[in-house]
Amino acid sequence: MNRTSLPLQRRNFITLLGGAAAWPLAARAQQGEPMRRIGLLTASFDADDPEMRSRIAGFVQALRELGWSEGNNVQFDYRSGAGNANDIRKYASELVALADVILANGSQAVSVLQQVSRTVPIVFVQVPDPVGAGFVDSLARPSSNATGFTSFEYGIAAKWLELLKEIVPAIKQAAVLRDPSNPAGSGQWGAIQSVAPSLGVELRPINTRADTGEIERAVATFARRPNGGLIMTASAGAARRLDVFIALAARHKLPTVYPNPYYVAGGGLVAYGPNVIEQYRQAAGYVDRILKGEKPADLPAQAPTKFELVINLKTARALGLEVPATLLARADEVID
Numbered sequence: 001m002n003r004t005s006l007p008l009q010r011r012n013f014i015t016l017l018g019g020a021a022a023w024p025l026a027a028r029a030q031q032g033e034p035m036r037r038i039g040l041l042t043a044s045f046d047a048d049d050p051e052m053r054s055r056i057a058g059f060v061q062a063l064r065e066l067g068w069s070e071g072n073n074v075q076f077d078y079r080s081g082a083g084n085a086n087d088i089r090k091y092a093s094e095l096v097a098l099a100d101v102i103l104a105n106g107s108q109a110v111s112v113l114q115q116v117s118r119t120v121p122i123v124f125v126q127v128p129d130p131v132g133a134g135f136v137d138s139l140a141r142p143s144s145n146a147t148g149f150t151s152f153e154y155g156i157a158a159k160w161l162e163l164l165k166e167i168v169p170a171i172k173q174a175a176v177l178r179d180p181s182n183p184a185g186s187g188q189w190g191a192i193q194s195v196a197p198s199l200g201v202e203l204r205p206i207n208t209r210a211d212t213g214e215i216e217r218a219v220a221t222f223a224r225r226p227n228g229g230l231i232m233t234a235s236a237g238a239a240r241r242l243d244v245f246i247a248l249a250a251r252h253k254l255p256t257v258y259p260n261p262y263y264v265a266g267g268g269l270v271a272y273g274p275n276v277i278e279q280y281r282q283a284a285g286y287v288d289r290i291l292k293g294e295k296p297a298d299l300p301a302q303a304p305t306k307f308e309l310v311i312n313l314k315t316a317r318a319l320g321l322e323v324p325a326t327l328l329a330r331a332d333e334v335i336d
Contacts, residue, residue: 041079042106102121127148208245259271
């Protein structure tokens with residue numbers, strides 16, 4: 001995102017909040033309550049991304065239920081780096097100067113925020129390994145200015161390969177779309193490798209940090225082999241190119257398992273992962289507690305507890321697949 005797009009971000013965010021952010025400060029002061037400021041920083045998504053807007057809507061609604069109302073006792077300051085490292089640092093500095101507490105989406109956002117400040121409270125979501133990244137000392141006792149909600153535990157990656165084998169029993173090889181520079185990438189890759197021999201599946205990694213042309217060539221080469229499928233591992237970079245990967249899977253008729261339900265809403269075949277909007281609602285609870293005086297260092301970081309299996313039957317038909325009834329029965333949502 002470039003600097004000239006910030007006004008559009010603010011307009012979108014104000015619309016999301018029902019227009020209350022446009023209230024003049026004088027009107028806010030008349031409410032008789034101290035105005036608190038909550039910063040929101042995402043490093044990967046654009047401000048007008050539908051998935052990001054849904055997450056923020058869940059966060060804002062949960063805060064309303066806890067008594068925090070925009071224009072009454074709280075003001076939101078939203079920034080999106082959209083993958084631009086310079087903008088992410090700039091916006092992190094802005095929010096540290098403005099906010100009482102900051103909601104951070106993703107490891108890159110947390111990392112930059114902690115480089116700027118080790119005192120302003122941070123509540124994170126969609127961070128795969130906060131201990132390994134050094135954001136917290138431990139999940140039970142963060143002992144830092146950050147706490148929050150991890151995006152998954154590594155064992156879930158093994159489930160992705162199991163799902164691929166279940167939906168297409170003839171699968172003999174799987175290309176694993178992964179970002180090798182992602183701190184969580186090795187954990188996901190290792191979990192998938194751990195079950196591949198017992199399922200009789202040969203694995204091939206494809207680097208999602210490569211340019212689009214290189215990825216397209218790698219997938220096309222893989223697709224020439226029979227009985228193949230894809231697994232998309234979780235990474236911010238892959239999420240930014242969601243449409244590219246879904247289109248490649250469709251073009252080469254490769255059944256693909258994704259790490260987040262919103263991939264399936266965009267045309268992917270099947271996904272298994274945490275309910276991210278629920279985590280944003282949980283994050284609102286932590287923000288509420290921090291605004292009331294608790295410290296992030298004393299609030300345990302939590303792994304997801306609610307996972308969703310989502311299947312797109314329209315995509316299955318396009319691939320010529322019949323989804324097993326046992327799998328449909330377990331699905332939390334079926335898109336048709």
